[in-house]
Amino acid sequence: MSNEFPTIPSELIPSDGRFGCGPSKVRPAQLQAIQNNAGIMGTSHRQAGVKDVVGSVRAGLAELFQLPEGYEIILSLGGATAFWDAASFGLIRKKSAHLTYGEFSSKFATVSKKAPWLDEPHIVSAEPGTVPSPSELDGTDADVVAWAHNETSTGAMVPVTRPNTDALVLIDATSGSGGLPVDMKEADAYYFSPQKCYASDGGLWLAAFSPAALERVEEISATDRYIPAFLDLKTAVDNSLKNQTYNTPAVATLLMLDDQVKWMNANGGLEGMVKRTTESSTHLYEWAEARPETTPFVQDAAARSLVVGTIDFADDVDAATIAKILRANGILDTEPYRKLGRNQLRIGMFPAIDPADIKKLTSAIDFILDGGYAKA
Structure with a gap:
């Protein structure tokens, strides 16, 4: 890990740091x-x-x-x-x-x-x-x-x-x-x-x-x-x-x-998998709506994906810096889609990703935001 970035407390680090939207976490x-x-x-x-x-x-x-x-x-x-x-x-x-x-x-x-x-x-x-x-x-x-x-x-x-x-x-x-x-x-x-x-x-x-x-x-x-x-x-x-x-x-x-x-x-077939992705995505979007710096990119709640979450950040926060800090701490592939050009993170929430790790991820981002480590 580079000395350039802060160390996220170990209790906030997900058990598996892969959150890419494809290729995705392999069990x-x-x-x-x-x-x-x-x-x-x-x-x-x-x-x-x-x-x-x-x-x-x-x-x-x-x-x-x-x-x-x-x-x-x-x-x-x-x-x-x-x-x-x-x-x-x-x-x-x-x-x-x-x-x-x-x-x-x-x-x-x-x-x-x-x-x-x-x-x-x-x-x-x-x-x-x-x-x-x-x-x-x-x-x-x-x-x-x-x-x-x-x-x-x-x-x-x-x-x-x-x-x-x-x-x-x-x-x-x-x-x-x-x-x-x-x-x-x-x-x-x-x-x-x-x-x-x-x-x-x-x-x-x-x-x-x-x-x-x-x-x-x-x-x-x-x-x-x-x-x-x-x-x-x-x-x-x-x-x-x-x-x-x-x-x-x-x-x-x-x-x-x-x-x-x-x-x-x-593990429950398709219904069981949708239950996992729903748990992950519900937490992510509720977290984003609760913080003043973050907003779900997709405004219509019914259209928000259960498997790919896109979160916009306020202008005084640099989402790219957040992604770099996460990566330096072993939390990978949260960068947005390159052609979209937005100040956001994109989070994979596929079935193999443990919903508990999505909760750890948002706690890690809380640490970065609350510490003022990603000011634009």
Whole structure:
């Protein structure tokens, strides 16, 4: 620790200092799971062993989401970024409609806008820190409607509620899946990466596909549309149903993901995870509202994320200095999203993060503020 910064009393230091919004805290048991299954490292992903892990992940997620009949867990490589491109090839017939309210919710809209084989998308935008409503897409002529369950950059969330339309509903759940409530019947493709609520590494995308989404994949695949092999959703579906991926996956990532999903299901399932994130987020926002120097960035309490908390600081406080002091004391990754450019902290509250550590974190920030260590 640098002598440049004050030492936070040990009783105020969280048991684990990782509060990043992705990659996020990894539980020690997940790392042990890699060691316990070292025998399958370096073996074929098309044989028993690795396929058993993929099958366990798929079954565990089906249990976690209480998947409706006919829904399937599909997975492939590349993360959610790759899924946006794959969806533009394999799920959108001609036109999509999007709700955007921050950096990440706008990215899929940008992909659709640039795809020369698709019509101009319909985009409903809200300013960062506010949220649009799914009902704003009622009656759209698009064949896909899309938004993010949770906007990682701003700490705002939009519910998964099917608009009044026949379009497929695609939900980017990268930072929300596993920590926010969802009724899967309201979505047709609920897709995510495993480095946030699932406390694993990135590089994969996973999705719960409805029968309608699976049918759309088959429909578009039967046309003459060119689809790159890496982004071919029919290939992803066909391989997933065999408990494998088209390309070689990172087996350690799958092992960490599998252990986390088992831990989630053993601790109350999705309801239990939402209880944890609700406890953490309720404390954080109530703390921020109680101090004169702090305010939740998202003004609408119903739109404040349960898994990513953004807290603004008064002009006479330098939030960047607070983050530096925290980091010097082993409390990591509380900096705000770089492009938002606000005087704030951003706190990950994913299920693996103990709610007691969120309380220790706010006590550590109290120490910094009360001591006048972060004056602007």
